[in-house]
Amino acid sequence: MASILETRDLKKYFATQKAVDNISLSVAQGSIFGLLGPNGAGKTTLIRMITGIFYPDSGEILFDGKKFDPLNDVAKIGYMPEERGLYKKMKIGEQTLYLAQLKGLNRKDATKKVKEWFIKFGMESWWNKKVEDLSKGMSQKLQFVTTVLHNPKLIILDEPFSGLDPVNSNLIKDEIFNLAKNGSTIIFSTHRMEQVEEICNQIVLVNKGQKILDGEIKNLKQQFKENLYSIGASAIPETNGSAPFEVSNTMNDETVIKINDGKSTNDVLQYLLQQGVVIHSFNEVLPSLNDIFIKVVEGTAHARQFQEIKD
Amino acid sequence: MNKIRLIIGREYLTRIRKKTFILSTVLFPLLYLGLILGTGYITAKSGRKMHVAVIDSSGYFTKAKIDSLNLLDSSSRLSLVTASASSLESGLEKSGYDGFIVVPATVAWDKPLPFLKLNTTHTMSMEGTAPVQSKINALWMSIKNEKLGIDAEKKRILEQNNIIIVPENIKDRKANSGVATAIGSVSAILIYIILLLYGSQVMMGVMEEKTNRIAEVIVSSVKPFQLMLGKILGIGLVCLTQILLWIFFILIIYNVTKLTGKADAMSSVVGGIQDVFTSSNMPLILSCFVFYLLGGFFFYASLFAAVGSAVNEDMREAQSLSFPLMMPIIFSVAMMTAVLKDPTGSLAFWGSIIPFSSPIIMMVRLPFGVPGTVPWWQLGLSMSLLIAGFIFTTWFAGKIYRTGILMYGKKPSWKEIIKWAFRKN
Numbered sequence: 251m252a253s254i255l256e257t258r259d260l261k262k263y264f265a266t267q268k269a270v271d272n273i274s275l276s277v278a279q280g281s282i283f284g285l286l287g288p289n290g291a292g293k294t295t296l297i298r299m300i301t302g303i304f305y306p307d308s309g310e311i312l313f314d315g316k317k318f319d320p321l322n323d324v325a326k327i328g329y330m331p332e333e334r335g336l337y338k339k340m341k342i343g344e345q346t347l348y349l350a351q352l353k354g355l356n357r358k359d360a361t362k363k364v365k366e367w368f369i370k371f372g373m374e375s376w377w378n379k380k381v382e383d384l385s386k387g388m389s390q391k392l393q394f395v396t397t398v399l400h401n402p403k404l405i406i407l408d409e410p411f412s413g414l415d416p417v418n419s420n421l422i423k424d425e426i427f428n429l430a431k432n433g434s435t436i437i438f439s440t441h442r443m444e445q446v447e448e449i450c451n452q453i454v455l456v457n458k459g460q461k462i463l464d465g466e467i468k469n470l471k472q473q474f475k476e477n478l479y480s481i482g483a484s485a486i487p488e489t490n491g492s493a494p495f496e497v498s499n500t501m502n503d504e505t506v507i508k509i510n511d512g513k514s515t516n517d518v519l520q521y522l523l524q525q526g527v528v529i530h531s532f533n534e535v536l537p538s539l540n541d542i543f544i545k546v547v548e549g550t551a552h553a554r555q556f557q558e559i560k561d
Numbered sequence: 562m563n564k565i566r567l568i569i570g571r572e573y574l575t576r577i578r579k580k581t582f583i584l585s586t587v588l589f590p591l592l593y594l595g596l597i598l599g600t601g602y603i604t605a606k607s608g609r610k611m612h613v614a615v616i617d618s619s620g621y622f623t624k625a626k627i628d629s630l631n632l633l634d635s636s637s638r639l640s641l642v643t644a645s646a647s648s649l650e651s652g653l654e655k656s657g658y659d660g661f662i663v664v665p666a667t668v669a670w671d672k673p674l675p676f677l678k679l680n681t682t683h684t685m686s687m688e689g690t691a692p693v694q695s696k697i698n699a700l701w702m703s704i705k706n707e708k709l710g711i712d713a714e715k716k717r718i719l720e721q722n723n724i725i726i727v728p729e730n731i732k733d734r735k736a737n738s739g740v741a742t743a744i745g746s747v748s749a750i751l752i753y754i755i756l757l758l759y760g761s762q763v764m765m766g767v768m769e770e771k772t773n774r775i776a777e778v779i780v781s782s783v784k785p786f787q788l789m790l791g792k793i794l795g796i797g798l799v800c801l802t803q804i805l806l807w808i809f810f811i812l813i814i815y816n817v818t819k820l821t822g823k824a825d826a827m828s829s830v831v832g833g834i835q836d837v838f839t840s841s842n843m844p845l846i847l848s849c850f851v852f853y854l855l856g857g858f859f860f861y862a863s864l865f866a867a868v869g870s871a872v873n874e875d876m877r878e879a880q881s882l883s884f885p886l887m888m889p890i891i892f893s894v895a896m897m898t899a900v901l902k903d904p905t906g907s908l909a910f911w912g913s914i915i916p917f918s919s920p921i922i923m924m925v926r927l928p929f930g931v932p933g934t935v936p937w938w939q940l941g942l943s944m945s946l947l948i949a950g951f952i953f954t955t956w957f958a959g960k961i962y963r964t965g966i967l968m969y970g971k972k973p974s975w976k977e978i979i980k981w982a983f984r985k986n
Contacts, residue, residue, distance in 0.1 A: 303967070337773060340571075
């Protein structure tokens, strides 16, 4: 599939940090793409380069197959930063119109779009209210609307669910799927793994400014699996040297085993059947994204250290 | 450029519609007028008349002389008493006098009398004792006149000998230094107030965007420089609107009072305005005023924007960082008196050329006459330097702003801020 966004050897150094260090990635059109990484990994800096806020020190950004031209292409991007907000004293309708016009819509189109979205999210009565009258969840919804209003090809959401209750989270989540179905591409930046697993097709994991993982979630899970299986059975006999597996964890009726190198699932089943064990279930245990994340990031210091950068 | 227009529109409209704008536009001239009229009224009314007892041991100060002088000048009252100094001193509060003066017996009419002590129960300022002093002097003069045999006619002839120096610029005979001083100081003070007021408005506006966390949302649609420029231009327009409204008010008041022709306090102010309007250089001064007002605003506003972008929500940080910006503005006003005294001196020249002070100092000098006091080349140089200056500060501030607006955390030092300005992208 064609990629809407591609970066090649993107680099951005600050005075004391290699914020983004040689990151190349490719985001397929219409996909929901997860950009993951611990705090301070360089996600925000990377996003700021993609949205034209920062210029990269070196490297290339291709947007929709052409060299990224911040001046014109930003109109095709919708960005909801993690540090987000709205003018507190400005009326909501007026403010939404203003932000839409800054994205290049003319007043007439902007008014039409704003009204559509306000009806969709049940916000019609907000028009003449001020942002300071809204609760945190409400203003988050409004912020989401202002981000996607101009029908951008690429939508970048940085921690979009922070501060939202489950009902509003689901509303936004459904809308994300909807937008992707209608051809928009979504880059979703977070460190909340369960959400990524639920929403994204493809992820990139960055740490210390470098890309350390890249691929589809199901492939990554295969790549990081540790031959773990969960068995639901009457009772697992004590294992000795002759068993083709080791028990790694037991919980109620479920036992998690790790198959020894060189043995297959059939060897395990054969062994258990010979022992007269009654088996109810036998499933492969794939690592969660959280496990993968922790495994990959583990060992690096909890907080990024400052370092000297020599040009 | 369409986007800058949008930003200007938002900045302008949200500010114009605020109640504070309407209130300050209407109230400021009223307050200003009230202040001028009010202080005049208060000083006229509150001056308490001192009643001073005079104990004369020399025999020069007679009751007749004192009484006739009390009739002529009622700003204070003198009474000749015969009580002893010590009895007055112990019972001054009960005696009904505010103080007493003892004229010693050693005083001679043809010898200098450098001072007399005014004994009071509280410490008095020079201003408070001035009416008593002038009265005692008049009394002393009439005593000397009598001894010298100078009668009223001779006295009149003597007093004709008072020459007033009237400055007239031979290159510009119409220039009126009284009116020039008035226009110069009023426009300088006005520019001073507006620079500080609107400069800090720009700073607060930028801080608002940063603390509301809307800055990053906006700069993903427009360039930071466009956002900064839009804000400065929008607020500049608000400032211009306010000034034009004030000029409009003044014209209305002027015309209304001219029609009714009342000789009250208001029309004396109007009379002053009339002097100003008929002064020959008015169109030039007015257009220079608008130029220096806007030029000064643009020169400083972008720097204020840079400071606003560098600080976080803490007002104290903003104050300490904006202090170096306010210094030259305050300093210019402090130089005003010296420049008024000598509008062609080197302080006046340099002050009106350097863009940091030229918006204020040049406006002090201009009413004294162009090209009499300010040659055309100086005006041209000052204007072009101010334009070059604000292009530079806008560029410089833009670089700081771009980094600062997205930077949260600890307050940067000036050294770091300067570093932001000279960093490549």
